[in-house]
Amino acid sequence: MIFLKTFNNSAALVQDDQGQEQVVLGKGVGFGLKKGDKIDESKIERRFIANSHQDEVNQVKEINASTIDLTNKVIQMVEPLLNVKFNDFQHLALADHIDFALSRIEDNIDISAANIRWEVKNLFPKEYKISEKVIALINKEMKVNLPVSESTFMTYHFVNAASDNDQVQETVEISEFISGIIDIIQYKYRMDLATESFNYSRFITHLRVLLVRLLRNKHHKSGELDGSLLGFMKIKYNHAYDTAEQIATYLHSKKVLFDIFNGTFLHSQVHATFLGIPIISMNYTSTVIPIILAVWFASIIEKWCKKWIPTVVKTFLVPFVTLLIVVPLTFLIIGPIATWIGNALAAMTSAIYGFSPVLAGVLLGVFWQVFVIFGVHWGFVAVMMSNVAAMGYDQILGLSLGASFAQIGVVLAILLQTKDQKLKGIALPAFISGIFGVTEPAIYGVTLPRKKPFILSCTAAGVGGGLIGFFGTRMYMMGGFSIPATIGPKGGVDMSVYGLMIAMAVSFVLGFVLQIALGKKSVDADYDEKQAKAVQEVANQADVIAKAAPASNTDLNVSTELVSPLDGELLPLSEVKDEVFSSGAMGEGVAIEPSQGVLHAPDDGRVVMTFPTGHAIGMKTKDGAEILMHIGMDTVNLQGKGFETLVDKGDEVKAGDELVNFDIDEIHSAGYIVTTPIVVTNSKDYEKVSVVRQGEVKVGQEILDLEGATEKEASTNENPQIA
Structure with missing residues (x-):
C-alpha cells in the first residue's frame, strides 16, 4: 500500500495493491511519509474507498487530526463495552460530532439538551453511562470541559451503533428518502445544494443516522420535546422550521413517521405499536379515572379467569392472564379515550374563547378540577404548547x-x-x-x-x-x-x-x-357520626357500670378519695381531645397522660365492666362511686392490639391492684393517643367532685375528692344521665 498524500497526521490518501485509492485513518498513519513511500498498515484503523465514498473523503479532510485520533480512542473504548462494531458512517459521524463539540467550546456555545436528557438517560441507561465516560475521556485528552448536554447527544451515536445490522433493503430505503428530502429542501429554498461542499457531506451523514433511528423506531417523537424549544425554533428559524414540517409530511407519507387522525382535534402522535396497532401518547400523572376504569375492567377479567383456570394453577395464571389482557387494552382504549376527550374539550374551549373569553373562563374554571380528576386536562396543555410555539x-x-x-x-x-x-x-x-x-x-x-x-x-x-x-x-x-x-x-x-x-x-x-x-x-358529617357512636359507646359503658353492682351497702353521704391509677401527668378533663369526655357529659373527673403502661385500681371495690379489646375498664368503689377509666382515644379500633386485661368482671380489687397492661409505644405507632380520662360517671350523686393535685403524679397519690350528697336517698338513685 503506497502513500500518496496526507490530510493530517491521522488521515492519508493511499493506493492499494489493486490500484484503488483509499482514505485511511489511524494515529500517525501519514506522519513523516513522502509520496511513494510504503505505509505501515498496522497503524490503519479505518478505510474509505475514495471513488465510492467521495463525500466521506471530503468530510475527513475537514476534521482535525487530533479529533480523529481521539475518536479512534473513543471507539476502542466503546466497542467492547457495547459489544458492537462501528461502521464507516457511524465512525465518521462520531468524529464529526466530537469535532463540532470542541468547536462549540472554543466559540463558547452551549446547546442545551435539558428537555430530553431525562428521557435519554432512562431509555438508554447503558449507552448514557458510557457516554459520560467518553465525555470524561475527551475532557482529559483535550483539556476542555464539555457540558453535561454532550452526554445526551453522544448517547444517540452509541444507540445507533448498537442497533446497526447493515440491511441492504434499509440502505436502499435510506437512499430513496435522502433523495426525496434533498428535493424538498431545494424546492423550498429555490436553490441547488452544493453537493461537493463539506456542509452538504456533513448534513448527509447526520441525515443517514437520523433515518436509521426512524426506520428502527429508536427516535424521540416531537411530542416529547420541550414546547418552548420548538416555539423558539419556529420563530427564530421560521423558514427552516417550515421546511422541516414538509420533510416530516413526506416521511409520514412513506410511513417512516405516522400519527393518527392527523389534522383533527383527535390528532395524536404514535409512540409505539402493539401487534401492528398504533399506541398514542397518554400521560396518567394526576389522573384517577383511567386507573379506576382499568382496575374495574381487570376485576371483570379476573372473575372470568377464575371460572375456567384450574385451581392448581390459579395462583399465578389468574393474575398473569388478567394483566396480559388488561394492560394492552388499557393503553389501546382507556388512555386514548381520555386523550381524545381532552383534545376535544380543548378545541371546544378555544372556539368558545373566540366567541366570549368571559364565558370560556367561567366554563373552564368551573370544570377544570373535574377535568383533572378524569385526566383529560392534558389536552389543554397540548393546546397551550401549540399556542406558545x-x-x-x-x-x-x-x-x-x-x-x-x-x-x-x-x-x-x-x-x-x-x-x-x-x-x-x-x-x-x-x-x-x-x-x-x-x-x-x-x-x-x-x-x-x-x-x-x-x-x-x-x-x-x-x-x-x-x-x-x-x-x-x-x-x-x-x-x-x-x-x-x-x-x-x-x-x-x-x-x-x-x-x-x-x-x-x-x-x-x-x-x-x-x-x-x-x-x-x-x-364534619362523618366525624359527628363517629362522635355519636363514641358517645353511645361510653354511655353504654356508664350504663353497665351503673347497673352491674347492687346499690346496697353503699353510702354516697361518705366522702370518697380516689388515688391515681397511673404514673404520668394530670390534665384537666376539658383538655381531652374528645368532646364526649371534655364536655363533662359523661361525668366529672380528671385525665392522665401516662408515662407507664399499667392501669391500677383507684380505690377498693369491684370490677363491673371489662372489654375484650382491653381499652376501658369500669369499677364500683366500696362507697358506691362508679368509675370509668378509658385508655386513649378511639383505641377500641385497635381491637385489643397492645392491651392485656389482668382482671375479670366481678373481681374484688384493692386500691393499687393492677388492672390492665398496655403498650404506649405500640398505641402511638398505630396513630392513637393514650390520654386516659378517669371519670366518675355518677358524679351528679355527689355534692362536689374536686381535683386535689396538679402536674406529675404517681400511682397511689390522691387525685380526686368526692364530697357526699346532702340527701340520704341519693344512694339508691340510678345514674340520672343514663336514665
Whole structure:
C-alpha cells in the first residue's frame, strides 16, 4: 500500500495493491511519509474507498487530526463495552460530532439538551453511562470541559451503533428518502445544494443516522420535546422550521413517521405499536379515572379467569392472564379515550374563547378540577404548547389559574371549621401545596370526599376564570408560579397581570366565604357520626357500670378519695381531645397522660365492666362511686392490639391492684393517643367532685375528692344521665 498524500497526521490518501485509492485513518498513519513511500498498515484503523465514498473523503479532510485520533480512542473504548462494531458512517459521524463539540467550546456555545436528557438517560441507561465516560475521556485528552448536554447527544451515536445490522433493503430505503428530502429542501429554498461542499457531506451523514433511528423506531417523537424549544425554533428559524414540517409530511407519507387522525382535534402522535396497532401518547400523572376504569375492567377479567383456570394453577395464571389482557387494552382504549376527550374539550374551549373569553373562563374554571380528576386536562396543555410555539403566548390554560386558589380558599375554611384532628392534619399540608398549584391533595383528601366543598370550590373557580377571561390574561411559559408566567417579554407587568392577581384573590376569598356560609354541615358529617357512636359507646359503658353492682351497702353521704391509677401527668378533663369526655357529659373527673403502661385500681371495690379489646375498664368503689377509666382515644379500633386485661368482671380489687397492661409505644405507632380520662360517671350523686393535685403524679397519690350528697336517698338513685 503506497502513500500518496496526507490530510493530517491521522488521515492519508493511499493506493492499494489493486490500484484503488483509499482514505485511511489511524494515529500517525501519514506522519513523516513522502509520496511513494510504503505505509505501515498496522497503524490503519479505518478505510474509505475514495471513488465510492467521495463525500466521506471530503468530510475527513475537514476534521482535525487530533479529533480523529481521539475518536479512534473513543471507539476502542466503546466497542467492547457495547459489544458492537462501528461502521464507516457511524465512525465518521462520531468524529464529526466530537469535532463540532470542541468547536462549540472554543466559540463558547452551549446547546442545551435539558428537555430530553431525562428521557435519554432512562431509555438508554447503558449507552448514557458510557457516554459520560467518553465525555470524561475527551475532557482529559483535550483539556476542555464539555457540558453535561454532550452526554445526551453522544448517547444517540452509541444507540445507533448498537442497533446497526447493515440491511441492504434499509440502505436502499435510506437512499430513496435522502433523495426525496434533498428535493424538498431545494424546492423550498429555490436553490441547488452544493453537493461537493463539506456542509452538504456533513448534513448527509447526520441525515443517514437520523433515518436509521426512524426506520428502527429508536427516535424521540416531537411530542416529547420541550414546547418552548420548538416555539423558539419556529420563530427564530421560521423558514427552516417550515421546511422541516414538509420533510416530516413526506416521511409520514412513506410511513417512516405516522400519527393518527392527523389534522383533527383527535390528532395524536404514535409512540409505539402493539401487534401492528398504533399506541398514542397518554400521560396518567394526576389522573384517577383511567386507573379506576382499568382496575374495574381487570376485576371483570379476573372473575372470568377464575371460572375456567384450574385451581392448581390459579395462583399465578389468574393474575398473569388478567394483566396480559388488561394492560394492552388499557393503553389501546382507556388512555386514548381520555386523550381524545381532552383534545376535544380543548378545541371546544378555544372556539368558545373566540366567541366570549368571559364565558370560556367561567366554563373552564368551573370544570377544570373535574377535568383533572378524569385526566383529560392534558389536552389543554397540548393546546397551550401549540399556542406558545406559534404565537409566543396562550390565553386558554390561564383561565384555570383561579381553580387552585378557589380550592385552597375552601380548604382554609374547612381547616378552621373542623373539629376532626385527622382532617386538620390532611387539610394543612393540602393548603400549603395548593398555594404552589398542586391541588390534588386538596381535591382527593379534603373537598371531593365531602362533595359540597368541592362544588363550592368549582363555583368560586368559575368566577375567577371569568375575570381572567375578562382581563385577557396571557401565559408566556409553563412554570410553578403562575404570575411570573403571565408577564410579557415586551409589555411587562400590565393590566392582564393585575387582572390575574384580582381573579386569584376573588377565587380565594369567594371559596372561603362560600364554605363558611354554606359548607359547614358537610365538613364534619362523618366525624359527628363517629362522635355519636363514641358517645353511645361510653354511655353504654356508664350504663353497665351503673347497673352491674347492687346499690346496697353503699353510702354516697361518705366522702370518697380516689388515688391515681397511673404514673404520668394530670390534665384537666376539658383538655381531652374528645368532646364526649371534655364536655363533662359523661361525668366529672380528671385525665392522665401516662408515662407507664399499667392501669391500677383507684380505690377498693369491684370490677363491673371489662372489654375484650382491653381499652376501658369500669369499677364500683366500696362507697358506691362508679368509675370509668378509658385508655386513649378511639383505641377500641385497635381491637385489643397492645392491651392485656389482668382482671375479670366481678373481681374484688384493692386500691393499687393492677388492672390492665398496655403498650404506649405500640398505641402511638398505630396513630392513637393514650390520654386516659378517669371519670366518675355518677358524679351528679355527689355534692362536689374536686381535683386535689396538679402536674406529675404517681400511682397511689390522691387525685380526686368526692364530697357526699346532702340527701340520704341519693344512694339508691340510678345514674340520672343514663336514665
